[in-house]
Every structure is written in structure tokens, then in C-alpha cells.
Amino acid sequence: MFEQNQIWDELSLDEEEFTPKQKKIITAAVEIFAEKGYAATSTSEIAKKAGVAEGTIFRHYRTKKELLLSIVAPMMAKMIAPFVIKDINRVLDKNYDSLEDFLRAMIKNREVFLEKNIQLFRILVQELPFHQELQGQFKEHIAAKIYTRMEKVVRHYQEKGDIIDMPPESVFRLFLSTIFGHLMARFFILPPDQWDDEKEMERTIQFLVKGLSPNE
Missing domain, CATH: 1.10.10.60 (Homeodomain-like)
Structure with a gap:
């Protein structure tokens, strides 16, 4: 409560x-x-x-929806956006020797963030697909700001030969969908006694690394 x-x-x-x-x-x-x-x-x-x-x-509040927006919109604008960008920049600004190390830092970073804000994030996840206003806020405050940074990361690992020659936006989408799926299972789907943090994180990382490797 x-x-x-x-x-x-x-x-x-x-x-x-x-x-x-x-x-x-x-x-x-x-x-x-x-x-x-x-x-x-x-x-x-x-x-x-x-x-x-x-x-x-x-x-x-004129409607129930206006009440919802009064909670979720400022949550993204004032809480999620600044802290997501700040926290992710801590990951993006570091030089990791391998793609595995970068992905491991990214996943751990998001897990810590969600543990602190799980109930508010639950509302966002539940309602984002159904409200265009929230989708617009999400794109404005989070997706657009993160993409330009992630594009540089993807190109860096492509130049190193760790990621297949693929449009960065496609790689970014695969990163997001896989990591988001991992986090959804971790926090919302599977009970804690059926989840091993370290093993599941390593399986997720290997799935991405091997799937995006030019050598596979």
C-alpha cells in the first residue's frame, strides 16, 4: 500500500x-x-x-481520463524523463569493451530504476497502449531523446565488428523489445521463486549478442 x-x-x-x-x-x-x-x-x-x-x-478533474493524465503525464515529464535520460546517460557515457558488458550495464540499470518506481511504472505500462496522449508524451520525453544516443552506441559496436550491418533503428528496436520483455517477465509475469536474476540476464544478453553478431 x-x-x-x-x-x-x-x-x-x-x-x-x-x-x-x-x-x-x-x-x-x-x-x-x-x-x-x-x-x-x-x-x-x-x-x-x-x-x-x-x-x-x-x-x-472533468473526467476520469483527465485524472489519469494528470498523474501519468507529469510522471513522464518530471520524473521518468529526467531520471531515465540521466541514468541511461550514465551507461551510454561509459566505454565498455564488449557489447555484452554494455547490455549487462543497461539491464541492471533498468532493473534498479523499476524497483524504485514499480507501481507508477505499472500504470504507465498498462495504459500506454490505449491512450494516444500518453503515447505522444512518451515519444516526446523518452524515445526521441534516447534514440540519438543509442544510435551512436550501435554504430560504435558495428565499427568494432560486434553487431551485424543493419540499420541502427532496427538494432535499437531489437534491444528495446528484448530488454523490455526481460523486465516485464522479471517484474510483472513470473513469480520470484521462478526467476534467477543472474541466469536470466545472461540468457537475455547471449540471445542479443549471438543474434546480432556478424559471425552467427
């Missing part, structure tokens, strides 16, 4: 811009959206958990 202060720390919003009732509404919405999903959550449930009248929600 979320503590209200934890929600506001993770959202990285200016608390002074919100009334006490808004804070309760957002805290309750994050908790229920993460647990049940946006579509299965009613505003009456949010109001009950927040301890406010349902009409209070609509005085602050």
Missing part, C-alpha cells in the same frame, strides 16, 4: 500547487489504477478510498 508522501516523492510534483483533497484523490487514484487498471476503476472507488465525495473529483 502506498503512503501519501511516497506518492508525491515519486511523482516529483510541487505539492503547493494542489489542495489537500487533490492530494488524497491522486494518492488513491495511483493506488487503485496500479492495482486494477484504469478501465476497471470507477471514480466512486477513488472517492471512497480518498475519503471525499465523488463530486469533489469532478470539481478538480
